[in-house]
Each structure stands twice: as C-alpha cells, then as structure tokens.
Amino acid sequence: MNAxxxxxxxxxxxxxxxxxxxxxxxxxxxxxAIAAASLNLPSxxxxxxxxxxxxxxxxxxxxxxxxxxxxxSTQLDQYKN
Numbered sequence: 001m002n003a004x005x006x007x008x009x010x011x012x013x014x015x016x017x018x019x020x021x022x023x024x025x026x027x028x029x030x031x032x033a034i035a036a037a038s039l040n041l042p043s044x045x046x047x048x049x050x051x052x053x054x055x056x057x058x059x060x061x062x063x064x065x066x067x068x069x070x071x072x073s074t075q076l077d078q079y080k081n
Contacts (some may be wrong), residue, residue, distance in 0.1 A: 069077075
C-alpha cells in the first residue's frame with residue numbers, strides 16, 4: 001500500500017467517524033441525569049456516630065489474625081483427637 005492510498009483510507013475513516021458522532025444527541029448527559037433523578041431508588045444514609053470506633057475494629061481484626069487457622073488446619077486438629 002502506498003502513501004496516497006493510506007492517506008485516502010484514513011480520510012474516509014475519519015469522515016465516517018465524524019458522521020457517526022454527529023448522529024449522537026448533543027445533550028445526552030442531561031437526559032441521563034434527569035432519568036436517574038426520576039428513579040425511585042432507596043438511598044442509604046451512613047451515620048458514622050452509630051458505628052464502632054476505628055481503634056476497636058482494628059483491635060478485633062488484630063486479635064482475629066493472631067488466632068486465625070485455615071480450614072485445613074482446623075480439620076487436621078479435629079482428626080488428631
């Protein structure tokens with residue numbers, strides 16, 4: 001393929017892309033925003049004052065990791081007895 005055929009093919013490709021983009025509605029973003037606002041979806045309100053403190057959760061996680069055993073390890077301990 002020589003350079004002139006390549007340039008001609010690239011120009012046709014770009015023109016087709018521009019024609020395809022022109023078919024899309026210009027205000028598509030606002031339509032979807034209105035549609036999303038009109039949906040009747042439940043919303044979740046997260047109140048941080050109702051949860052446990054971060055230090056308490058971290059202490060629980062550390063304790064869990066210290067005492068963690070894999071399933072295989074637990075099963076082998078059961079077979080020992």
